[in-house]
Structure formats: C-alpha cells, structure tokens
Amino acid sequence: MVRRVLAPVLLALLLLLGACGGDDVQAGELHGSVLDPPFDVAGDELQTTDGTPYSLTKDTDKRLTLLFFGYTRCDDVCPAVMANLASAMTRLSDSDRKQVDVVFATTDPAYDTPQVIRQYVDRYDQSFIGVTGSLEQLEDVAGSVAAALGTKQPDGSYQSDAHTTQVTGIDSDDQAPIYWGATTSSAQFAQDIHTLLGKP
Template sequence: MKAENTENLQPKSRWLPALVIATVALVGGIGANIWLNTGASTESVDVYSDAELKQIQEQLVATTILPDNFKSVPAFELIGANNTAVTDALFADKWSMVFFGFTHCPDVCPTTLYVMNSVIDELREQSLSEPQVVFITVDPVRDTIDKVTDYVNYFSEEFVGLSGTLNNITQLTSKLGVVASFTASETDPNNYTVDHTASMLLIDPQKNLRAKFGAPHEVDSIVKDFKTIIASFQ
C-alpha cells in the first residue's frame, strides 16, 4: 500500500516543480513586461542592471546607491515658507538633497546644513549643476514653519524648509524609510529629543530615492559622489 502510493506520486512530483517554475516564469515575465512598459511610458528613465549599479557604486566614496524602483517620493502635502502648501511637485524635474531633522538639535542638524551649504558653494565654484536642498522637520509640534524657515535660511536663503502636520510628515518619513523616534528627557518631562535618520537622501528628477549620503558628512566626498551620480544617471 505504501509502496503503491509512492509510485503513484513520483511521476507527478517530477512534473510539478517544472510546472510551477514555468508558470512563475510566464506570469513573472508578463508582470515584468507590464512594469517595464509602464515605467517607460510614464518616465523616460532607463532601468539599470545590477552590474551597472555595482559599477557606479564602486566609484563612490561615502554614498550608497539604491536599487531601481526602490522607493519614490509619495504624493504629500506639507507647509513651506509663508504658510504655502507644498506638494511632491517640489521634487519633479530636478535633483534634490533632502535632510530630515529638527531645530532643537544643536550638533548634528546645524552641522549637516552647514555641510550642505558648503557642497552647494563648491558645486557652484566648479560651475556644476546644483541640487535643491530641502530640510524637513521631524518635530512639527515644536517646529512651526516660521521656525523652520528662519532656521534653514540662516544657512542659506535658497534652502527649502518644510513643516506640516505630524500625520503628513510621518506618512512621508515612513514611505521613504526615514526614522524619527521620540525620546523623552529623563530630567524634564516637557522636553524630548528626536532620534532621526542621519543620512542625507538624494532624490532624482523622477522623484525616486537614488542614493543616501551617509554620516559623517564631508563636503569633498559628497561633491565627488554627487558628480559621479548625476553623470551616471543622466
């Protein structure tokens, strides 16, 4: 009885995996085809192979390239200078360097904004195209848009500062994989600090998250890597 069963099953079990593989390949193929076609019709961006991305990555000093179709800026509505509504259209058709921080941050955030300004100066000195710089608060409860605007303008009048509702900002950070975690002060219950992603994000003109500049941020390595990236992803 036992042997009979085994014999009956054997031919089937030989064919089943092949059938599954064929089906997956077929469906996957159709899926990829649809995805590629959709990608090509809405965005004129090339799809980069793993080998191509690896080759670009090898030239970078302090930056991590992210895979194609990894994360994109979702539709959002935040608040910009003078209480104007700012949407994801902010990121269309230009390269952007984005940093999430908060104004009650005396060490990491000012240093990062200072470095970003030096990066822009250096790119300008070399007559290269500059990204827009965007600072988004992860602490909108304390950081009103006026506070954020004053804060970023101190580093450069050209920087874009954004605030918004905690809900809208949390949606954006979670879609982009940005961390913002609140820790209450042990000594002062009215005070808290925000642990946040240290990397600067590089968003491409198709609003995709293209790379992460890791901390500690250094002007020369960011300039070098930015040049490599925009040359590679033209």
C-alpha cells in the same frame, strides 16, 4: 518591504537623472549608499515656510533633491549635516548648483513653526527649502524613504533626538536611489552630486 543596499550595480539603472555620461557611473564610485530597488517617495502635501503647498513628487523640478529630516533645537548632528550640505553647494559649479534642491523637513512640527524653520535654514543657505506638515504627513514621507522621525510618545508626538540622520537623494522620477550618512563631508557630497548629474 525590506530594501537592501547594493553596491556593485550600475547607477545608471537606478538613477534616471537624464544626463549624458551617466551610463558609466558605478555605484562603487559614490560615497553614498545606492539602493536597489530605490524607494518610491511619498507625495504627501507638506508646506513650505511661506505656507505654499509642497510635495516631494509634484513640486520638485530639479534633477536632484537632497532631503534631510531634522529639527531646529538639535545641537549636534543636525547643524553638522546642514553645514556640510551648505558647504557642498559652494563647491559645485553654477551649472550643477542650478540642478539641485536641498530640503529640510522638520521632525518637530509643534515647535518648528514656519518662521523658526525659515530662520534656521537661512543660517546655512537662503536657497534651502524648509518644510513642515502634520505628524501624519511627515510620517508618511519619512517612512517612504526609511527615515525615522524619532521615538513616538504616548501622546502621538515624537522625541526628536532619536531621528534618522541620513540625507536622501531623490531623482526626477520621484524615486530615492541613494542616501548618505551623517558623517559624509561637504567634499564627498559635492563629488557625489557632480557624479550623479552625469558630469565627466
């Protein structure tokens, strides 16, 4: 189903983050692109870096989850996005920070072992969640939020250098009503997170 970005719509109709003050938030006030209707996030069971099962629908207990698909050998866009996300977290108040998770999902599960992913995300923020899974699982989750793992090869693997560079925002209703492009700055991420959480 084709999804379209719709800017002039009340964000409160899309984001059900359950915060007071959110009713007055306009999509045009955000740096991210608001989706109408939002994406329904796939609940496939992935695995964290310590081997714990992790689903973006069952195991996300924060009001906002920021999901980024990347790979550890990426030497340009991925480090920039991860650094901006890490910096954005430092710009948040303690109250806001406690309500947000950042999830890095690998697009290269053959190379990105749990240990490799853990070492990678720890370089940015030790609270970041790193996840992996089978190509089929990762495909399902990425497809549900219109993210691409890369160019599919004849053997079924992906050439990860063509992966999608968006960061997807997932709310507490397991929907993704907003995404950000790779050029979003840390300040813009922080401002949007603050707004999405319904702060004045």
